[in-house]
Amino acid sequence: MSKNIPEKVSNRLTLYHSIMVEYLEAGIDTISSPQIAQRLGIDDSQVRKDFKLLNNAGKCRVGYLVKDLKDSIEKTLGFAQAKDAFIVGAGHLGLALAKYDNFNSYGLNILALFDNDPQKVDMLVNNKQIFHISKLPNLVERLGVDIAILTVPRQYAQPVADFLVASKIKYIWNFTPAVLKVPPEVKVWNENIMGSFLQFACKDIIQ
Amino acid sequence: MSKNIPEKVSNRLTLYHSIMVEYLEAGIDTISSPQIAQRLGIDDSQVRKDFKLLNNAGKCRVGYLVKDLKDSIEKTLGFAQAKDAFIVGAGHLGLALAKYDNFNSYGLNILALFDNDPQKVDMLVNNKQIFHISKLPNLVERLGVDIAILTVPRQYAQPVADFLVASKIKYIWNFTPAVLKVPPEVKVWNENIMGSFLQFACKDIIQ
DNA sequence: TTGTTATTGTGAAATAAATCACAAAAATCC
DNA sequence: GGATTTTTGTGATTTATTTCACAATAACAA
Numbered sequence: 001m002s003k004n005i006p007e008k009v010s011n012r013l014t015l016y017h018s019i020m021v022e023y024l025e026a027g028i029d030t031i032s033s034p035q036i037a038q039r040l041g042i043d044d045s046q047v048r049k050d051f052k053l054l055n056n057a058g059k060c061r062v063g064y065l066v067k068d069l070k071d072s073i074e075k076t077l078g079f080a081q082a083k084d085a086f087i088v089g090a091g092h093l094g095l096a097l098a099k100y101d102n103f104n105s106y107g108l109n110i111l112a113l114f115d116n117d118p119q120k121v122d123m124l125v126n127n128k129q130i131f132h133i134s135k136l137p138n139l140v141e142r143l144g145v146d147i148a149i150l151t152v153p154r155q156y157a158q159p160v161a162d163f164l165v166a167s168k169i170k171y172i173w174n175f176t177p178a179v180l181k182v183p184p185e186v187k188v189w190n191e192n193i194m195g196s197f198l199q200f201a202c203k204d205i206i207q
Numbered sequence: 208m209s210k211n212i213p214e215k216v217s218n219r220l221t222l223y224h225s226i227m228v229e230y231l232e233a234g235i236d237t238i239s240s241p242q243i244a245q246r247l248g249i250d251d252s253q254v255r256k257d258f259k260l261l262n263n264a265g266k267c268r269v270g271y272l273v274k275d276l277k278d279s280i281e282k283t284l285g286f287a288q289a290k291d292a293f294i295v296g297a298g299h300l301g302l303a304l305a306k307y308d309n310f311n312s313y314g315l316n317i318l319a320l321f322d323n324d325p326q327k328v329d330m331l332v333n334n335k336q337i338f339h340i341s342k343l344p345n346l347v348e349r350l351g352v353d354i355a356i357l358t359v360p361r362q363y364a365q366p367v368a369d370f371l372v373a374s375k376i377k378y379i380w381n382f383t384p385a386v387l388k389v390p391p392e393v394k395v396w397n398e399n400i401m402g403s404f405l406q407f408a409c410k411d412i413i414q
Numbered sequence: 415t416t417g418t419t420a421t422t423g424t425g426a427a428a429t430a431a432a433t434c435a436c437a438a439a440a441a442t443c444c
Numbered sequence: 445g446g447a448t449t450t451t452t453g454t455g456a457t458t459t460a461t462t463t464c465a466c467a468a469t470a471a472c473a474a
Contacts, residue, residue: 008461011402018386032421039386043463048423060421060469077405092306096299102361102384106401108408147408154309173404177309179225179246189407191400194313195218197380198284200396201315201354215431239451250433255452267439268450415474422469429462436454443448 005076009050013073014106015040016050020070032063079107084145085173088160089152090115090123090130093175097149098125111143133160137167146170154178161188212283216257220280221313222247223257227277239270286314291352292380295367296359297322297330297337300382304356305332318350340367344374353377361385368395 005013016036023031033051037044051064054072058064074080087094090113097103098110113130115121121132131139139145148169152160157178164172165186172188174180180188212220223243230238240258244251258271261279265271281287294301297320304310305317320337322328328339338346346352355376359367364385371379372393379395381387387395 005406006460007403007406010406011399014384014399014402014405015386015397018384022386034421039388044421045424045464046462048421049462052423058422059471060423061419061471063421078408083408092299092303096303099299100400102401106405108401171408173407177221177225179222179229181246187407189404190222191404192218192221193307193398194309194315195221196214197396197398198217198221198286198313200380200394201285201290201378213430241451251451252434252454253432256432256454259453265452266441267452268441270451418471418473420469420471422467424467425465427462427464429460431458431460433458434456436456437452438454439450439452441448441450444446 005053009053010077012040012042012046012050013054013077016047017070017073017077020066020073023066024070029066030059030063031066031069033058035063074107077106079105082107082109083147084109084111084143085147085149086111086136086139086145086169087113087128087149087151088133088136088164089113089150089156090117090120090125091151091153094149094151095125097151097175098128108147110149111145112139133163136163140167140169147173149173149175150180151175212260216260217284219247219249219253219257220261220284223254224277224280224284227273227280230273231277236273237266237270238273238276240265242270281314284313286312289314289316290354291316291318291350292354292356293318293343293346293352293376294320294335294356294358295340295343295371296320296357296363297324297327297332298358298360301356301358302332304358304382305335315354317356318352319346340370343370347374347376354380356380356382357387358382 019036019039033044033047036047054076056068056072085108087098087110094113098113103110110128112128113125114133114136115130116133120130123130146169148164150157150172154176157176158180161172161180161182165182170186173191174188175191182188226243226246240251240254243254261283263275263279292315294305294317301320305320310317317335319335320332321340321343322337323340327337330337353376355371357379361383364383365387368379368387368389372389377393380398381395382398389395
């Protein structure tokens with residue numbers, strides 16, 4: 001079902017999605033590709049090509065139906081098909097992600113958090129319990145979770161990743177700046193916060 | 208000085224940088240392109256092409272000097288040339304970013320945080336003071352800051368962005384899911400946390 | 415009704431990025 | 445010293461992405 005959506009496209013799809021949410025809230029029910037393109041500073045034919053991938057036809061002189069677009073973006077990006085995940089590391093970043101209301105609407109279900117700090121264990125964040133990290137292997141198995149969101153300090157990133165691998169976690173969304181070493185069957189997605197911004201900052205700020 | 212480094216390249220440069228930090232800590236002083244490539248699951252000639260942009264020659268049968276590579280990545284990405292910034296929104300994400308030790312080493316200097324919650328005002332986070340948002344225009348002017356990192360809840364994103372624009376902020380690093388409307392002279396960088404991950408998650412998890 | 419205009423959809427062209435393939439260099443081995 | 449191997453550097457090729465250009469469509473206005 002889910003085609004090969006290139007990374008750049010799915011990035012734009014989430015931006016389109018935010019605009020759809022905004023338009024819906026404003027009670028506007030159609031939108032045109034030039035409107036979207038101008039808002040994002042991109043080419044309007046690109047917007048149309050992206051929408052083509054969604055199998056969502058527009059209407060000449062009118063544009064696209066906001067509701068339909070929103071739905072098909074959600075379907076294409078798999079918002080519908082909920083995925084369960086654990087947050088590993090209950091520091092500020094872990095807590096911020098646990099509270100991030102958007103995860104849920106994007107189909108990512110945070111079931112619990114893990115930390116090794118006894119002070120944090122058993123606290124509730126956004127209705128999700130913080131467990132001691134030693135409980136993780138058991139809960140991975142019982143709940144069939146295979147995504148871990150890694151938000152521990154850099155120096156613990158590799159040992160904790162090793163522990164996740166041993167616990168049969170299959171996907172690691174890595175928010176730490178460490179480049180993890182994992183066996184080939186485990187997939188890591190590096191959330192490279194600085195990377196893209198630096199390019200932006202350097203291009204414009206340093207001339 | 209700073210050439211046009213494409214976004215994808217600067218993304219990879221930060222990953223290379225992390226590997227260099229790790230190798231330096233391990234006391235290893237040379238590294239080869241196939242080693243790096245294998246670690247990141249990319250092509251080794253690409254690593255070499257990226258390093259070409261850094262003007263950093265390697266040595267046949269030996270590889271590259273870790274220290275030199277690290278330095279030239281930092282120079283190219285402008286780590287050296289420190290940039291000052293304010294964090295706007297002292298929720299968990301704002302606090303997490305304020306504590307993110309990596310910002311500093313990447314040349315981004317967080318001078319202060321801003322929030323409208325009187326309870327938070329005057330607190331210190333990682334030695335940075337939280338000010339009431341009303342103090343922002345004055346401090347922007349006095350300190351000559353032109354970067355704002357926006358971490359407020361979605362519903363406040365646009366009005367706060369308007370306020371930042373009126374306060375003469377020139378660059379907004381947008382961590383909210385809202386797509387901001389700003390005049391053309393103000394540059395917005397959308398940190399699209401879900402976008403890239405969804406692609407990763409969908410491709411592999413949903414088949 | 416008929417012209418005008420805004421908008422989609424899409425091939426073609428241009429641009430950018432990644433991969434391949436291999437010569438040249440230099441360390442190591444025998 | 446000469447063969448072998450590892451590794452760089454880089455043109456050539458391939459693949460992916462973006463932009464351009466324009467015909468087709470349908471709303472709207474006179």
